[in-house]
Amino acid sequence: MTxxxxxxxxxxxxxxxxxxxxxxxxxxDALIVSSAFEGKRLIQRHQRVYATLGERMHTDEVHALSMKTFTPAEWANAQNH
Incomplete structure (x- = not known):
């Protein structure tokens, strides 16, 4: 996996x-900004990404994934501080 x-x-x-x-x-390590995270708690955001990767998370293709997840508004706010 690249x-x-x-x-x-x-x-x-x-x-x-x-x-x-x-x-x-x-x-x-992944930094992900998505409107799909609106109204979602951190664990729900991570579960959404894991679901996207599917079986690759259970093989050696993606052994470990550390994520920072933001909504577009959260990301904009983080960029201004």
Whole structure:
């Protein structure tokens, strides 16, 4: 799995206003900004991303994924501070 492949998988399954992915092929960090996170708690946001990745989360393709998830408004607010 490459960063580009993981980026494509997330963006194909989730409408993203902003998406950054970095990692070493097994351990990944993702910053995801999506309107799909509106009204969702942190655990629900992460579950949505996990659902998008499906079985890849249960194999060595994505061993670990650390996420920062924002709604567009939260992201805009974070950028101004």
């Amino acid at each position: 960063a580009e492949e993981l980026h494509a998988l997330i963006s194909a399954g989730l409408p993203c206003d902003h998406l950054e992915v970095a990692g070493d092929g097994r351990h990944w």
